[in-house]
Amino acid sequence: MTLLLSLLLLALSIFPTDAPDEGQRGTFAITNARIETVTNGVIERGTVVIRDGLIESVGADVQPPADAEVIDGTGLTVYPGMIDGGTRLGLQEIGSLPETRDFREIGEVTPHMQALTAINPASTLIPITRLSGVTTVLTLPDGGMMPGTAALINLQGYTPNQLDAGFRGVVLDFPSSARRGWWDRRKPEEIEKQAKEAMDKLNDTWDEALLFARIDSAYQVAPDPKPTPEYVPEMEALAGVVRREVPLLIEVDAAKDITAAIGWVQEKNVRAIFTGVAEGWRVADELADAGIPVITGPVLSLPTRNSDRYDRAYANPGLMRDAGVQVALQTKEVENVRNLPYNAAYAAAYGMGREAALEAVTIVPARIFGVDDRLGSIEAGKAATLFVADGDPFETKTQVRHLFIDGYRLPMTSRQTELYDEYLNRTPGLTK
Amino acid sequence: MRYLFLLFLFAPAALAQPTGDLLIRGATVLTVTNGTLDNADVLVRDGKIAEIGEGLDAPRGVRTVDGSGRYLMPGIVDAHSHIGISSVNEATNPITAEVWTGDVLNPLDIRLYRALAGGVTSSHAMHGSANVIGGQNETLKHRWGLTDPEAWRFEGAPRTIKFALGENPTRVHGRGRGIRPASRMGVEMIVRDAFTEARRYRERQNEYEAARDEGRRMTPPPYDLRLETLADILDGEILVHTHSYRSDEILMLMEILEDFGVDRVTFQHVNEGFKIAPELAAFGAGASIFSDWYAYKFEVYYSTAYNAAILTRNGVRTSINSDSAELIRHLYHEAAKAQKYGGLSDDEALALITINPAWQLGIDDRVGSIEVGKDADLVLFDEHPLSVYAIPQLTVVDGIVRFDRAQDADDMRVFVDPEQIVDEATLNEHHRGHSHDESCLQDVATQDAWWLQ
Numbered sequence: 034m035t036l037l038l039s040l041l042l043l044a045l046s047i048f049p050t051d052a053p054d055e056g057q058r059g060t061f062a063i064t065n066a067r068i069e070t071v072t073n074g075v076i077e078r079g080t081v082v083i084r085d086g087l088i089e090s091v092g093a094d095v096q097p098p099a100d101a102e103v104i105d106g107t108g109l110t111v112y113p114g115m116i117d118g119g120t121r122l123g124l125q126e127i128g129s130l131p132e133t134r135d136f137r138e139i140g141e142v143t144p145h146m147q148a149l150t151a152i153n154p155a156s157t158l159i160p161i162t163r164l165s166g167v168t169t170v171l172t173l174p175d176g177g178m179m180p181g182t183a184a185l186i187n188l189q190g191y192t193p194n195q196l197d198a199g200f201r202g203v204v205l206d207f208p209s210s211a212r213r214g215w216w217d218r219r220k221p222e223e224i225e226k227q228a229k230e231a232m233d234k235l236n237d238t239w240d241e242a243l244l245f246a247r248i249d250s251a252y253q254v255a256p257d258p259k260p261t262p263e264y265v266p267e268m269e270a271l272a273g274v275v276r277r278e279v280p281l282l283i284e285v286d287a288a289k290d291i292t293a294a295i296g297w298v299q300e301k302n303v304r305a306i307f308t309g310v311a312e313g314w315r316v317a318d319e320l321a322d323a324g325i326p327v328i329t330g331p332v333l334s335l336p337t338r339n340s341d342r343y344d345r346a347y348a349n350p351g352l353m354r355d356a357g358v359q360v361a362l363q364t365k366e367v368e369n370v371r372n373l374p375y376n377a378a379y380a381a382a383y384g385m386g387r388e389a390a391l392e393a394v395t396i397v398p399a400r401i402f403g404v405d406d407r408l409g410s411i412e413a414g415k416a417a418t419l420f421v422a423d424g425d426p427f428e429t430k431t432q433v434r435h436l437f438i439d440g441y442r443l444p445m446t447s448r449q450t451e452l453y454d455e456y457l458n459r460t461p462g463l464t465k
Numbered sequence: 466m467r468y469l470f471l472l473f474l475f476a477p478a479a480l481a482q483p484t485g486d487l488l489i490r491g492a493t494v495l496t497v498t499n500g501t502l503d504n505a506d507v508l509v510r511d512g513k514i515a516e517i518g519e520g521l522d523a524p525r526g527v528r529t530v531d532g533s534g535r536y537l538m539p540g541i542v543d544a545h546s547h548i549g550i551s552s553v554n555e556a557t558n559p560i561t562a563e564v565w566t567g568d569v570l571n572p573l574d575i576r577l578y579r580a581l582a583g584g585v586t587s588s589h590a591m592h593g594s595a596n597v598i599g600g601q602n603e604t605l606k607h608r609w610g611l612t613d614p615e616a617w618r619f620e621g622a623p624r625t626i627k628f629a630l631g632e633n634p635t636r637v638h639g640r641g642r643g644i645r646p647a648s649r650m651g652v653e654m655i656v657r658d659a660f661t662e663a664r665r666y667r668e669r670q671n672e673y674e675a676a677r678d679e680g681r682r683m684t685p686p687p688y689d690l691r692l693e694t695l696a697d698i699l700d701g702e703i704l705v706h707t708h709s710y711r712s713d714e715i716l717m718l719m720e721i722l723e724d725f726g727v728d729r730v731t732f733q734h735v736n737e738g739f740k741i742a743p744e745l746a747a748f749g750a751g752a753s754i755f756s757d758w759y760a761y762k763f764e765v766y767y768s769t770a771y772n773a774a775i776l777t778r779n780g781v782r783t784s785i786n787s788d789s790a791e792l793i794r795h796l797y798h799e800a801a802k803a804q805k806y807g808g809l810s811d812d813e814a815l816a817l818i819t820i821n822p823a824w825q826l827g828i829d830d831r832v833g834s835i836e837v838g839k840d841a842d843l844v845l846f847d848e849h850p851l852s853v854y855a856i857p858q859l860t861v862v863d864g865i866v867r868f869d870r871a872q873d874a875d876d877m878r879v880f881v882d883p884e885q886i887v888d889e890a891t892l893n894e895h896h897r898g899h900s901h902d903e904s905c906l907q908d909v910a911t912q913d914a915w916w917l918q
Contacts, residue, residue: 125760126760127762127763127766128761128762129762129763130763210890211889211890212889212890212891212892213892217891286890287890287892288890289890312890334791335579335790335791337890338890338891339575339878339885340875340878341875341876342874342877343578343794343873343877344582367760368758368759368761369757369758372757375853378853382853382854427853429801429802429804429805429851429853430801430804430851448767448769449768449770449771449806450769450771452739452768452769452771453739453769453775456742457771457778458778459743463743463744
């Protein structure tokens with residue numbers, strides 16, 4: 034008995050503190066848990082079986098397999114991992130240090146710059162983020178008009194390829210009529226002039242990409258008699274966009290610009306996803322009619338105009354969804370992507386409702402990114418990318434107890450929890 | 466004597482602010498200092514909490530608010546903000562103790578209304594962090610609608626001053642202007658030299674006054690507002706609030722303060738406070754922190770969201786501040802994060818945004834809890850304020866309803882800038898993914914490239 038107890042204690046001491054930082058795969062059964070599947074309602078008491086990185090089965094009547102490690106989920110709830118539709122995670126470690134900022138390249142049109150290349154899988158921000166139940170994020174380059182190609186990543190693994198969750202999108206910062214911040218003191222004429230110049234540049238670039246794609250297609254069909262086309266890397270990246278193979282992530286916020294962007298997307302027949310969309314509520318019907326999916330946020334944000342109601346940014350996602358827009362959420366964060374659930378909660382409280390807000394950080398972004406066969410809900414056959422919490426994950430004090438990404442059971446530690454353990458009762462204390 | 470009447474001319478403006486009467490009936494009252502009262506009534510007379518109990522009747526003409534199913538808490542106090550002032554930094558010298566944010570109040574700033582809509586009834590409008598010894602700050606009461614800056618001062622609040630250690634002053638002066646301080650060594654000497662000079666300045670004044678009293682002839686020492694202010698710090702008349710991050714620089718300042726006999730200090734931001742919580746507690750220092758910011762500059766990189774819990778458990782009087790026009794609108798949510806990260810009780814978490822910041826600003830005898838005799842600065846929520854779904858419904862300052870969600874119009878500006886373009890959208894840093902730059906370097910950073918990108 035004593036031996037058994039000490040073995041048990043040994044096992045407890047090995048996991049999670051001595052577990053590999055990026056977790057361990059195995060066969061697990063989370064039993065007696067409440068399960069919010071997101072796509073198939075709530076199972077009040079059921080089991081989720083995880084094997085080979087996938088959800089093998091889920092349901093009220095599922096029995097844990099004999100070889101499974103059982104995790105008692107009594108009093109706990111299983112949720113699909115949350116997806117943040119717009120971050121800079123992995124591309125920036127410390128905000129003020131240029132040496133740790135890899136999200137921006139030189140040049141206005143650099144769609145061939147790959148965010149995935151520069152994502153640091155060992156960023157200390159990643160474990161801090163995933164402990165909140167955020168398992169998957171879109172990471173975007175930023176800077177010029179077309180700063181690069183964004184990548185969807187899962188927050189687990191040792192190499193960028195292990196993090197890769199599949200989706201790619203080319204980023205376009207749509208010509209803006211808005212002021213960039215309180216410090217932006219440009220004259221109105223200047224703003225207008227710069228926006229027009231940017232629009233011309235965008236159209237020229239698009240025309241060039243169309244031409245490049247046409248030449249490239251012709252060459253691919255019959256390469257022999259023709260001279261090899263010139264190597265234009267940024268145009269190669271854009272060829273996929275003009276052919277509608279790769280979506281364009283269009284950052285657009287002011288109402289006037291959203292309207293302009295809708296017109297541009299329709300004219301050019303672009304496969305578009307709008308991001309930001311801070312004033313989407315002003316033109317929600319136009320957005321709904323155009324059928325363009327939206328990734329909006331941060332929700333915890335100030336209104337764009339002094340004359341706007343104080344809670345407009347909180348209410349924006351709900352107002353767009355009510356109009357019929359497909360709405361996913363983003364934090365636009367780096368260090369506090371972990372606050373995605375609170376952004377969703379504010380959207381929920383100020384009109385979106387909890388169910389829609391949960392969808393907006395799970396299945397809706399999964400659909401927008403075309404990865405809903407693997408992510409976004411608790412369904413058999415999907416990736417075991419999920420977490421188990423002791424309550425509503427949007428509620429501030431709720432604790433995430435267990436976390437899986439691609440079937441890897443992750444240690445519930447980060448540098449922040451380690452500092453807590455070390456310093457709560459510091460030794461030596463006041464005197465040595 | 467012949468100017469005495471002037472005192473009477475100016476005194477009423479400084480003393481009497483409009484106050485109101487109100488009865489909030491049947492709410493769950495979160496007193497913060499005396500636990501939670503279910504189904505209690507709070508009667509407000511002349512801007513003060515007159516009575517707390519059950520079955521109270523509204524005197525004739527006093528408005529009654531139905532609080533049933535709702536939660537009443539003390540007005541939230543923010544110990545660190547930069548809203549309601551038209552400039553933040555006088556970044557021209559490592560020491561600018563002579564300037565004062567109270568000279569540049571802007572009661573028309575819409576951000577003040579938005580803070581009020583988030584339940585914040587008092588804020589500490591601070592000078593920035595460009596200088597080692599920055600300017601003096603103003604403590605505000607959010608009397609939205611009153612356009613006279615005088616009406617916004619928290620009358621009777623102690624004077625406070627901003628200090629700043631570490632990266633900001635060394636960047637602005639050392640690297641930016643090629644003068645000391647360029648290192649944390651320089652920061653220490655700036656403070657020590659300043660305090661020593663101020664001490665001598667006060668000694669010379671005392672010598673002169675003694676000579677005058679004895680009828681001896683002596684040249685009066687020159688008057689210097691900067692040294693005068695510094696000497697007031699040494700005399701304990703001004704509370705020190707110092708921007709700080711790293712544990713070593715915090716220990717350094719505590720040593721200086723001890724050497725010069727200054728015993729009231731609040732460390733602002735203090736991301737590494739958790740590392741020296743026993744020392745902070747032994748000194749009796751306050752800590753005013755962010756709930757969860759940690760990677761916006763190198764000096765915060767080794768920090769943790771468990772800071773509030775570690776500090777509180779070690780006996781440090783801790784508050785959670787905003788330093789942000791966005792964050793100030795949901796400090797109740799920021800406080801709840803101390804329950805996620807370290808499991809503070811409801812009262813402990815609420816104290817982080819009420820009685821503790823009030824103590825740090827020296828106004829805890831007036832605000833920060835629901836007690837008879839205190840100012841009627843109150844917020845009514847539809848749900849428990851530590852729930853993420855809670856929405857402030859009513860914010861009361863001095864017994865006057867200054868925010869009412871049910872009555873809130875879209876446009877709450879009290880002044881429309883005639884030069885502003887109609888329908889112009891301004892994005893803020895949050896839309897561009899820069900939410901974690903301190904507002905502290907405002908007015909300086911416009912010349913500085915990195916955070917504007």
